[in-house]
Amino acid sequence: MTTILQYLDPLLFAVLPYVALFTFFLMTIQRYRAATFTYSSLSSQFLENRRHFWGMVPFHYGILLVLTGHVLGLLIPDRILAWNSHPLRLYTLEITGLALGLLALVGLVSLLLRRIGTSNVRVVTSPADWILHALLLLQVGSGVYLAVFHPWGSSWYAAAAAPYLWSIVKLQPQLGFISAAPLAVKLHVTGAFLLVALFPFTRLVHILVVPNPYLWRKPQVVRWYR
Ligand code: HEM
Ligand code: HEM
Structure with missing residues (x-):
């Protein structure tokens, strides 16, 4: 099993990143040029509002702050390592990351249950939506798993994962870290x-x-004119 996975390493961690980046840039520009008005997340708030709020708000605040943390680890890894050199600061960062990850996870599960359980929302959910929600669940779930079972992620992210990601950017993928990483890291x-x-x-x-302005605007009020 381990051997098969190791054979997959070059494909997943030296080829897939470039296929992903190429597709991202090419198709994002192409879609913007060909179908500018599809650049949105069509709202389903008017179909169901209460569960929408309790899913959307925690998910977005959680995921945006977690991703900000990921970007900082990439941009200023030395400062993250210096911050973590004091145990109390390390625990604070790890617990904050875990709490935000759980916030995103709870929000996402509730968005998913809403899409499954509310029939008029289910009807407007496309196959792409199902795939995206499932993939996000895998991503956020595996992230929380890492935060709990592979401590101290903020430090090894800055020391090992960030150099791997930079090696991709520099077009010289270094697979040393990722080949030795546990399965959960590879999945994430x-x-x-x-x-x-x-x-x-x-x-x-x-x-x-x-x-x-959606993140801070007042909740939408839908009125029926009869
Ligand atoms: C720049 C910050 C962001 C803003 C302002 C934003 C805003 C929004 C808005 C307005 C909606 C539609 C709400 C509605 O149904 O009325 C939405 C939905 C959604 N957003 Fe974001 N978003 C942001 C970042 C993200 C990120 C980083 C992710 C994931 C990585 C994400 C994933 C989603 C998903 C999956 C939905 C659909 C949820 C559902 O209806 O089940 N968003 N977002
Ligand atoms: C190749 C890119 C990525 C790497 C190397 C990576 C690595 C990590 C690591 C090491 C952790 C554990 C942090 C800790 O224990 O404090 C983590 C947690 C997490 N990741 Fe990622 N991640 C990546 C991309 C993403 C993406 C794209 C998402 C979401 C769309 C995501 C969502 C999460 C979440 C929700 C957590 C749990 C909260 C936390 O501990 O910060 N990750 N990730």
Whole structure:
């Protein structure tokens, strides 16, 4: 089993990243040029509002802060390592990351249950939506698993995962870290590349439509004129 997986390493971690990045840039630009008005996440709030709120809000705040943490680990790994050199600061960062990951997970599960359980929302859910929600569940679930069972992720992310990701950017993939990594890490990283590849084909494109006041605007009020 381990051997088969090791054979897959070059494919998953040296080829897939470039296929994903190529697809991302090409198709994102192509979709913007060909179908600009599809650049959104079509709202289903007017079909069901209560579960929508309790899923959408925790999921977005959780995932946006977690992804900010991921980007900081990539951009300033030395400062993250320096911050973590004191145990109390390390625990604070790890617990904050885990809490935000759980917030995103609870929000996502509730969004998924809403789509499955509310018939008029289910009807407007496309195959791409199902795939995206399933992939996000795998990604957020495996992230929380890493945070719990592979401590101290913020440190090894900065020390080992960030150099691997930079080696991809520099077009010289170094597979040392990833080949030796546990299965859960490989799953999490593969999930990230799949999300990048599927980005232009899903509602994830709404992330690019900024400035976007939705996160802080007042809840929408829908009125019926009879
Ligand atoms: C730039 C920050 C972001 C803003 C302003 C934003 C805003 C929105 C809005 C307005 C909706 C539609 C809400 C509705 O149904 O009325 C939405 C839905 C969604 N967003 Fe975001 N978003 C952001 C980032 C993200 C990120 C980083 C992800 C995932 C990695 C994400 C995943 C989703 C998903 C999956 C849905 C559909 C949820 C459902 O209806 O089941 N968003 N977002
Ligand atoms: C190749 C890119 C990625 C790498 C190397 C990576 C690595 C990691 C690591 C090491 C952790 C554990 C952090 C800790 O214990 O404090 C983690 C957690 C997490 N990741 Fe990722 N990740 C990647 C991409 C993503 C993406 C694209 C998403 C979501 C769309 C995501 C969502 C999460 C979540 C929700 C957590 C749990 C919360 C946390 O501990 O910060 N990751 N990731």
